[in-house]
Amino acid sequence: xxxxxxxxxxxxxxxxxxxxxxxxxxxxxxxxxxxxxxxxxxxxxxxxxxxxxxxxxxxxxxxxxxxxxxxxxxxxxxxxxxxxxxxxxxxxxxxxxxxxxxxxxxxxxxxxxxxxxxxxxxxxxxxxxxxxxxxxxxxxxxxxxxxxxxxxxxxxxxxxxxxxxxxxxxxxxxxxxxxxxxxxxxxxxxxxxxxxxxxxxxxxxxxxxxxxxxxxxxxxxxxxxxxxxxxxxxxxxxxxxxxxxxxxxxxxxxx
Numbered sequence: 001x002x003x004x005x006x007x008x009x010x011x012x013x014x015x016x017x018x019x020x021x022x023x024x025x026x027x028x029x030x031x032x033x034x035x036x037x038x039x040x041x042x043x044x045x046x047x048x049x050x051x052x053x054x055x056x057x058x059x060x061x062x063x064x065x066x067x068x069x070x071x072x073x074x075x076x077x078x079x080x081x082x083x084x085x086x087x088x089x090x091x092x093x094x095x096x097x098x099x100x101x102x103x104x105x106x107x108x109x110x111x112x113x114x115x116x117x118x119x120x121x122x123x124x125x126x127x128x129x130x131x132x133x134x135x136x137x138x139x140x141x142x143x144x145x146x147x148x149x150x151x152x153x154x155x156x157x158x159x160x161x162x163x164x165x166x167x168x169x170x171x172x173x174x175x176x177x178x179x180x181x182x183x184x185x186x187x188x189x190x191x192x193x194x195x196x197x198x199x200x201x202x203x204x205x206x207x208x209x210x211x212x213x214x215x216x217x218x219x220x221x222x223x224x225x226x227x228x229x230x231x232x233x234x235x236x237x238x239x240x241x242x243x244x245x246x247x248x249x250x251x252x253x254x255x
Contacts, residue, residue: 009125017118018044024110029103043091043111050087051079058083058222060211077131081119081199082226085192105185105241112191116172120165127157134159134205148207156206163198183245189238196231200224 018040026036055078056064056071064071088111096104126132130145134154142152171194172187181187208214208221215222 009128010122013118013121013125014044016121017114020117021110021114024113025107028106028110039095039107042095043088043107046087046089046091046094047084048074048079048087050090051081051084054080054083054086059209063211082223082230085230102184105183105188108185108188112188115191115195116165116169120161123157123161123164127155127161132157133207135207153207154205156202159205160199160202163202164195167198168194180242183241185241186238186245189234189241192234193231193238196227196229196234200227200231203227 021043022033022036022040025031025039026033029036031039052071052074058080060078070076089108092104092107092111093100096107130147133143133145133148134156136142136151137154138152139154141155143155144150144152168191172181172190175181175190176187181190203221203224206221206223209223212222214220215225
């Protein structure tokens with residue numbers, strides 16, 4: 001019953017994120033509801049497959065090599081955000097006929113905006129289910145999670161929910177007000193860059209994956225290393241898209 005309740009709770013979050021993505025996608029691309037729905041289904045499948053495969057290959061390859069059928073047991077948990085991003089981008093790219101056109105980047109923007117709601121909701125689910133908890137602490141904010149022993153731990157899920165939702169939304173709004181999100185794709189690139197930064201910081205309060213621990217050479221979690229790579233690549237993409245969106249000097253001289 002506990003597994004069913006947890007799975008149902010996450011299912012509601014995924015469903016809400018899916019619906020929100022459809023609404024934003026329809027608004028940005030000015031397409032019909034059926035088209036937006038089919039587009040969102042395709043992207044959702046890519047995100048789920050990517051999230052699962054990256055978790056299997058990066059976080060627990062030895063376990064799943066010995067238990068390959070467990071790869072299909074999504075209700076047992078084990079999804080990677082970074083894998084979801086890769087899967088979603090791949091699906092959208094294939095859907096657009098392997099073209100990086102305006103509609104591709106707008107679809108990415110829609111995914112980023114919907115993630116501002118879906119991600120913090122998912123983190124709250126983590127907290128309610130007592131999973132992905134923080135490191136041991138004697139701070140008054142410490143919470144005892146049954147699956148984490150009797151020692152109080154940081155409620156890192158709530159830190160992540162705050163950082164990945166309200167904080168990211170505020171930062172993106174500030175960038176928008178400064179004129180930094182005018183071209184398609186800039187919102188997604190800015191979101192991805194900032195997400196990597198805030199996730200990297202909040203991971204210092206989060207308990208590392210037990211099967212991996214902290215990894216050399218910087219004694220960081222795997223998630224933190226992935227966040228570094230994500231932020232660097234996304235920042236480079238943001239600079240590229242912003243430079244590309246600026247009119248050239250020749251075009252500015254035209255009457």
